[in-house]
Amino acid sequence: MSVESIESEVVVVGAGLAGLSAARELKRLGVDVTVVEARDRVGGRTLNEPIGGGEIVELGGQWVGPGQDHVLALIRELGLETFPTWCEGRNVFERGGKARTYSGTIPKLNPVSLAEVGVALKRLERMAAKVDVEQPWTQTELARWDAETFATWARRNAKTPAARDLLRLAIQAVWAAEPEDVSLLHALFYVRSSGGSLEKMLDAEGGAQDSRVVGGTQLISERMAAELGDAVHLGHPVRSVRWRQMPGDVGEALVEVGPHPVTVEADGLTVSARAAVIALPPAVAGRLDYDPIMPSVRDGLTQRMVQGTVVKCHAIYSEPFWRAEGLSGQATSADGPVSVTFDNSPPSGSPGVLLAFLEGNAARNATDLPAEERQRIVLDCLVRLFGSRAAQPEHFVDKAWAVDEFARGCYGGYLPTGAWLTYGAGLRAPVGPLHWAGAETATVNAGYMDGAISSGIRAATEIAGGVDR
């Protein structure tokens, strides 16, 4: 294979929201930038899938909500619009083989369980307020929260099975993982980073699932890539990164050493640059071959930051039939394997689209099944939740992110016990001329599209501070 060689001031690895935001910001600051992307498309963990009639469904990230200022501003800047998530009507909650309807965020449980969930959510908010999102790894006083999983905390703080089930569903919905997987400190970091309230993170109206982007969120990346033009190189998986140690501080990196301390080697393309932004999920960044190898804190971090496991499924019907029955299309099932559903119809309301998530263990069990088998188990659930009409969609589209070569899981990375305090410092600190971006590295709305965008801008600013011109 012939290999093209490019010299650039800065190379960005990954054309998701973080990489493209970094490149856009660098360009705005007058820095020459080259973006190298493995796939033949931009957008990374956002992905539009056409479903006919000019409509799409989003197989990756889709919702935006209040407090997500970076993504909302970018949507406006790029001439895109949002519309409210379809959520009028009653929600469905299924547990122990019984489906009941309710309104609001928290399903109707027996009063004791409901009280337990309410108290647990308040406690979590109070604890989250103590986490320093900039550098939780310095908070040795929080070591006991990093030493236990969310599951052990939930067992102490919720005694009734129904309350425990609801807390499990909340963890699955936010991290696509099980409460046993996630460090309590990680959960608290995330809650704080997202504004301080787990309940808001689960809400549609006024919460993290408030609105969607007309035409789909992948348009955000496509429009940024169009602005960057020839600077974006698609279809070149990066395999290795050779870099030279910098003398002096990070800010001096671009000034002090020779012209090309970084060489990024991709299939068919080599880019030499004065600095790099690696805008990949940490678990994916850890699979690149670094020469010299990363400091142990960085290498240890990328070994420990696990990607969640989710299968995002869409059943597409000629019309949103559930609305006629007064249902919102939103359902939560403790019986599974589908944990949560939403009405994901386009702004026109037609066709009718039910979105169903398999998360955590349910996704782990379903990812390697044949596609028809996955479809069958999802439709069986939708029938229990919405009746027999759910059995016959016109189309069914899903994506199992754990077997996506360039994501290795979703929604994003989380830390198990013991990792924040020991390896957290490796998350964002530049290593010589290498700077890290990506949703996981954000301090505000970490793990969300909003965090991905702000992380790219932060990495660009770190680098531009050192440009000698």
Ligand SMILES: Cc1cc2nc3c(=O)[nH]c(=O)nc-3n(C[C@H](O)[C@H](O)[C@H](O)COP(=O)(O)OP(=O)(O)OC[C@H]3O[C@@H](n4cnc5c(N)ncnc54)[C@H](O)[C@@H]3O)c2cc1C
């Ligand atoms: C199913 C699902 C639902 C979600 N729902 C929401 C939601 O509703 N709201 C929300 O805010 N967020 C949501 N998210 C999370 C959100 O999509 C991500 O946080 C965000 O898109 C991450 O952007 P990023 O740029 O940090 O990473 P990515 O999008 O992962 O970008 C990394 C890029 O690097 C590329 N790459 C990987 N390896 C290499 C390599 N070796 N060489 C070159 N390029 C490489 C990838 O192809 C990709 O383009 C969801 C994610 C998923 C998957």
